Amino acid sequence: MSPLSPARSVAPRAQTAPVRPVPTRWAAPGTITPVGTGTGAGATSRPAGRAGQSHSAGGSGGTGGSGHHGPQRDAEQAGGTSSAILAAVASGVATDRATLARRLGLAPSTVTVKVGELIAAGVLAEAGAASATGGRPARVLRLTPGGGCILAAELGRHHARIALLDMSGALVRSADLALDVAAGPEPVLEELVTAWTELRGAIPADAVRAVGVALPGPVSSRSGAVDSPAAMPGWHRFPVGAHLSQRLGLPAVVENDANAMALGECTALATAPPAAEADGTAGAGAPATGGPANLLFVKAGSSVGCGLVLDGRLYRGATALAGDLAHVVVGATGDAPCNCGNRGCLDTVVGGSYILADLRARGIEAHQPLDIARLVGDGDAQATTRVRAAGRLLGQTLSAVVNFVNPDAVVLGGLLSTLEPFVAAVRSQLYENCHPLATRDLRIEQSAAGADAGVLGVGQLALRQAIVAL
Numbered sequence: 001m002s003p004l005s006p007a008r009s010v011a012p013r014a015q016t017a018p019v020r021p022v023p024t025r026w027a028a029p030g031t032i033t034p035v036g037t038g039t040g041a042g043a044t045s046r047p048a049g050r051a052g053q054s055h056s057a058g059g060s061g062g063t064g065g066s067g068h069h070g071p072q073r074d075a076e077q078a079g080g081t082s083s084a085i086l087a088a089v090a091s092g093v094a095t096d097r098a099t100l101a102r103r104l105g106l107a108p109s110t111v112t113v114k115v116g117e118l119i120a121a122g123v124l125a126e127a128g129a130a131s132a133t134g135g136r137p138a139r140v141l142r143l144t145p146g147g148g149c150i151l152a153a154e155l156g157r158h159h160a161r162i163a164l165l166d167m168s169g170a171l172v173r174s175a176d177l178a179l180d181v182a183a184g185p186e187p188v189l190e191e192l193v194t195a196w197t198e199l200r201g202a203i204p205a206d207a208v209r210a211v212g213v214a215l216p217g218p219v220s221s222r223s224g225a226v227d228s229p230a231a232m233p234g235w236h237r238f239p240v241g242a243h244l245s246q247r248l249g250l251p252a253v254v255e256n257d258a259n260a261m262a263l264g265e266c267t268a269l270a271t272a273p274p275a276a277e278a279d280g281t282a283g284a285g286a287p288a289t290g291g292p293a294n295l296l297f298v299k300a301g302s303s304v305g306c307g308l309v310l311d312g313r314l315y316r317g318a319t320a321l322a323g324d325l326a327h328v329v330v331g332a333t334g335d336a337p338c339n340c341g342n343r344g345c346l347d348t349v350v351g352g353s354y355i356l357a358d359l360r361a362r363g364i365e366a367h368q369p370l371d372i373a374r375l376v377g378d379g380d381a382q383a384t385t386r387v388r389a390a391g392r393l394l395g396q397t398l399s400a401v402v403n404f405v406n407p408d409a410v411v412l413g414g415l416l417s418t419l420e421p422f423v424a425a426v427r428s429q430l431y432e433n434c435h436p437l438a439t440r441d442l443r444i445e446q447s448a449a450g451a452d453a454g455v456l457g458v459g460q461l462a463l464r465q466a467i468v469a470l
């Protein structure tokens, strides 16, 4: 098994520690979908522990072509209200029922039902009475110590980022794992399971409520399998969600990596919550928090991908292909052959693997994406020129998308987005080519969530599945 290497130092803390403030996701007006009180498993008491063996496997959001909602999509919506409540409680934005209703724009009766379900399931606990501002004492809610956790992973071609999240969706710790996705689904997923076991450490297996995996390829909206993934030989139509669900006896969610990153970035960009008051409640009347409602996340790594959040929701399109920027045919590519079988795709200029091949063809030693970063960092003229050309073409192509979608933010992630010449080229092309109204208030930023964007996003989806399965 590949050894785990600690990733970014994400303040490892015991599962029982008080939850640190995190941005409240999905809390902006319009981002919450209040659901009927009949969703979920009701208030049946179940101690914190492993979910049953009968969970259906996750699909990619189950957008199901032709507008049908699949089971995962339904669960996402059903779990959305409860996960928003958990996030608000964990961040200190709202820790009593009345404040939750006000801040999340929910009916008090809905909050009462959902909070009751979460308490019965052992995820939330009443931390005793505290005096509200001048009114009668409000019962303060807290995440239950040991109330459960979520395991997430984002797979690349040669590595995986794995993470442990708490039941508010906040990152507890993450790590990097070296693996070769071309080894095929079963050995790779088994490696993942072993790495997750190591990551959770002393946390018992039955505290894990769900798992989520982000994959570098199109994820079928119906089956939760990757569909024709160019970079994942042997994975075509392998039922990743069903396999993991059966292997672990847990709900399992599968999502495209760029989609997961878009969701994760929304979490990271959410406005920091107002400081909690001494009694643990947030300031009344403070502005609602939330990430940008319309966000375009571009992952520029070995390949280029895009995730779209529109009106606070992940947009997957009719067949879950939305955001597939890599294989948009762009005349300026010079009709180069692409690994999808077509010619002239954007990826042949912007994809890291093609940049590496170009540099090697010019006699430069460059074999992995980090080599590009090293060369640019060292001031190599050819590498810098090539990366700048990639940024320019990406910016030109993106400008059509930005005009069309009119997002609040364009977020650049992936290895190339850590390189200044690349980011500067994208930015200048967007400003040059977009309608002034589209860029007037547009935020063009490097990813705030960084390497954790994918695990945060797919962890959020897994959390919603877990809540429904409570």
Ligand SMILES: [Zn+2]
Pocket (backbone or CB within 6 Å): 326, 327, 338, 339, 340, 341, 342, 343, 345, 347
């Ligand atoms: Zn292509």
